[in-house]
Amino acid sequence: MFVDLNVPVPTLSKQQLSQAASKKGKGKQEHNVPPLAFTPAQVAAIETRIDTLVHLGYSVFAFNQTVERKVDPKTFVNTLDPLFGQLRKRDGVVYLKRLTIVLDEESEKGFGLAKGNNALFAPYDLLALAPTTAASFSLACLTHTQPTPLTTHIISLPLTLPRLPFNLKHTLVRTALKNGAVFEINYVGALGGEGDPALTIPSGSESGAGAKRNWWAAAREVARVTKGKGILVSGGVFNDPDLRAPRDVANLITMLGVAQDVAHDASTKVPQSLILRAQTRNTYRAVFSEPKVVIPQSATATAAQPPEVEMGDDAQPTSEMTNETGATAQSTTVGGTNGKKRVLETSPKQAEVGAEGARKKKKKNKGLKADG
Numbered sequence: 001m002f003v004d005l006n007v008p009v010p011t012l013s014k015q016q017l018s019q020a021a022s023k024k025g026k027g028k029q030e031h032n033v034p035p036l037a038f039t040p041a042q043v044a045a046i047e048t049r050i051d052t053l054v055h056l057g058y059s060v061f062a063f064n065q066t067v068e069r070k071v072d073p074k075t076f077v078n079t080l081d082p083l084f085g086q087l088r089k090r091d092g093v094v095y096l097k098r099l100t101i102v103l104d105e106e107s108e109k110g111f112g113l114a115k116g117n118n119a120l121f122a123p124y125d126l127l128a129l130a131p132t133t134a135a136s137f138s139l140a141c142l143t144h145t146q147p148t149p150l151t152t153h154i155i156s157l158p159l160t161l162p163r164l165p166f167n168l169k170h171t172l173v174r175t176a177l178k179n180g181a182v183f184e185i186n187y188v189g190a191l192g193g194e195g196d197p198a199l200t201i202p203s204g205s206e207s208g209a210g211a212k213r214n215w216w217a218a219a220r221e222v223a224r225v226t227k228g229k230g231i232l233v234s235g236g237v238f239n240d241p242d243l244r245a246p247r248d249v250a251n252l253i254t255m256l257g258v259a260q261d262v263a264h265d266a267s268t269k270v271p272q273s274l275i276l277r278a279q280t281r282n283t284y285r286a287v288f289s290e291p292k293v294v295i296p297q298s299a300t301a302t303a304a305q306p307p308e309v310e311m312g313d314d315a316q317p318t319s320e321m322t323n324e325t326g327a328t329a330q331s332t333t334v335g336g337t338n339g340k341k342r343v344l345e346t347s348p349k350q351a352e353v354g355a356e357g358a359r360k361k362k363k364k365n366k367g368l369k370a371d372g
Contacts, residue, residue, distance in 0.1 A: 006234035071112030186236030189215035193242035
């Protein structure tokens, strides 16, 4: 099963977004407002892209909505929910919803990922961050990959810039990978095609041959720092001619210096496990369900039927027991402070020393009686 977790959707006009945001603030009248809809031409283009992806061998898609700087509850509009109502269903094909937030200098203090906005992010299956500064990259790796209802499992890097705006420090990368995050590489940059606006918004981005050159240099650095672990390969393609089959993408990724099996897992096992981890946003601290202790039947049967010990008429307070090593030990039952009895176990050597002392004491008593 091959997965593409970055299928960009057309950007709606500012007039449509402003109308939806103004109607959203009316509160009680919201149920009378018609849903925000894409134009028939936009829906037809998305349907054609899905057909092409299915023909190439993909079966799971994540439609990506991009937000600049931060998520403002007053103006934010979910454009993927109405889109899913306009797309026709396909057997064996899974649709997912993804939100990508592009972080810049103005969004370093806060970009909407707060507990008060949980209702805005709950409809999305995946949350992604596209940092463009060193401070935002540090926040994305250290803070927003922790298991919370707003965990971001995807860190998308701007690979088409002339150079990365931050250093890929090993400590930050290791912490993000340990928390379950992945670093996304969109292969559209290697082809010089039109990519996701989430990675082309920063000033200074290039296109064509320059973008391809920048992509290869930055992607090699990502593969070197991560050592091939936690790499997610997505499309991010707007034009259908730039789409590639999963096997071709794997061959392309091997040129970054990673093994062939790692390149294959980047579009199969890594996104599958990522989708599974993303479901834990709805649970407490990434716990899937309440754990239960299962006791084997053999253990319960042994505890219910303790071994019986037969004692004769001449039984003494002391008894012999055999330990695991085969040695025989004596145990004496004595009274405790709380009225309960406890068993004092002695080793064979201690028992022999005690018997020798008793014999010496007996001889000493006989000598004293004789002198008297």
